[in-house]
Amino acid sequence: MPSTRLTELGSDPASLAAMWSALAPEPGGRTPTIRAVMIASLDGSTTVDGRSGGLGTPTDQFLFHAMRARADLVIVGAATALTEGYGPAQPHEAWRAYRGTPPPPVVLLARTLSDQLVEHCAGHGDALAVAVTPDVDRDRIAEAERRGVRVHVLDPGPYGAAVRALATRLGAEEVDFEGGPRLLARLLAEDAVDELVLSLAPEVIVGAHGDPLVRTEDGATARVPLRVSDAFTGPDGGLYTRWVVDRDGR
Numbered sequence: 001m002p003s004t005r006l007t008e009l010g011s012d013p014a015s016l017a018a019m020w021s022a023l024a025p026e027p028g029g030r031t032p033t034i035r036a037v038m039i040a041s042l043d044g045s046t047t048v049d050g051r052s053g054g055l056g057t058p059t060d061q062f063l064f065h066a067m068r069a070r071a072d073l074v075i076v077g078a079a080t081a082l083t084e085g086y087g088p089a090q091p092h093e094a095w096r097a098y099r100g101t102p103p104p105p106v107v108l109l110a111r112t113l114s115d116q117l118v119e120h121c122a123g124h125g126d127a128l129a130v131a132v133t134p135d136v137d138r139d140r141i142a143e144a145e146r147r148g149v150r151v152h153v154l155d156p157g158p159y160g161a162a163v164r165a166l167a168t169r170l171g172a173e174e175v176d177f178e179g180g181p182r183l184l185a186r187l188l189a190e191d192a193v194d195e196l197v198l199s200l201a202p203e204v205i206v207g208a209h210g211d212p213l214v215r216t217e218d219g220a221t222a223r224v225p226l227r228v229s230d231a232f233t234g235p236d237g238g239l240y241t242r243w244v245v246d247r248d249g250r
């Protein structure tokens with residue numbers, strides 16, 4: 001029976017170089033290339049106690065920060081950013097030599113400008129901005145901007161195309177999309193995502209229920225074929241993989 005011996009990557013310089021090159025985007029892809037980064041337990045749960053941080057392994061943290069270091073734009077759902085407490089991107093020691101420029105701006109995707117979201121982004125300007133749908137009240141946007149929140153208004157029309165257009169407007173070629181599951185479902189189903197970098201945390205969460213990797217709001221389903229492009233393991237025993245959306249397989 002054929003078997004694959006996975007490369008184990010630690011935190012030594014040779015491992016970091018190998019991880020960096022394993023995470024290079026598939027050649028010949030679209031611009032911008034939108035690359036979703038997610039972690040799931042082996043049973044497909046995406047959170048522990050409501051947070052994905054509970055699943056993270058040391059290797060996943062290296063990978064998460066490598067994807068930020070590679071990107072020229074980070075996009076993430078507002079719900080995720082508030083739950084996980086994501087602020088502006090910070091340079092990560094391991095990847096400093098690989099990225100010669102300051103960390104990428106982070107844009108939080110939202111449909112509403114909640115007080116909590118405005119509070120979270122206040123004073124951060126482009127380093128931690130918000131992108132809202134075009135129906136958001138203009139006075140609300142002006143008030144957020146007075147508080148030092150940079151607010152991008154997405155184009156009307158299909159959501160995935162509007163997110164891609166925003167990335168183009170911001171001059172991004174490689175976009176790191178950090179979820180969460182609801183936005184991943186929407187952007188995948190609308191063909192806005194090009195790659196999925198999926199960490200499999202080496203554990204089963206006993207008793208997890210109804211918290212899969214992608215979650216639609218209206219029960220809609222979509223089949224999105226992918227092919228594995230790279231895989232490696234680490235000293236923590238997890239499996240770290242890169243998948244490419246297989247448009248020929250649709």
Ligand SMILES: NC(=O)c1ccc[n+]([C@@H]2O[C@H](COP(=O)([O-])OP(=O)(O)OC[C@H]3O[C@@H](n4cnc5c(N)ncnc54)[C@H](OP(=O)(O)O)[C@@H]3O)[C@@H](O)[C@H]2O)c1
Pocket residue numbers: 037038039040045046047050051052053076077078079080081083084109110111112113159178179180181182183184186215
């Ligand atoms: N395992 C992982 O890798 C991973 C990664 C990320 C997050 N998570 C976890 O997932 C949970 C949050 O995920 P989630 O799925 O509830 O939220 P989410 O994917 O972060 O997305 C929902 C957020 O996106 C905004 N949004 C903007 N346009 C939208 C649209 N057209 N459709 C849907 N949402 C839109 C919503 O804005 P409004 O708030 O204005 O409605 C909401 O804030 C957290 O527990 C987090 O820890 C896990």
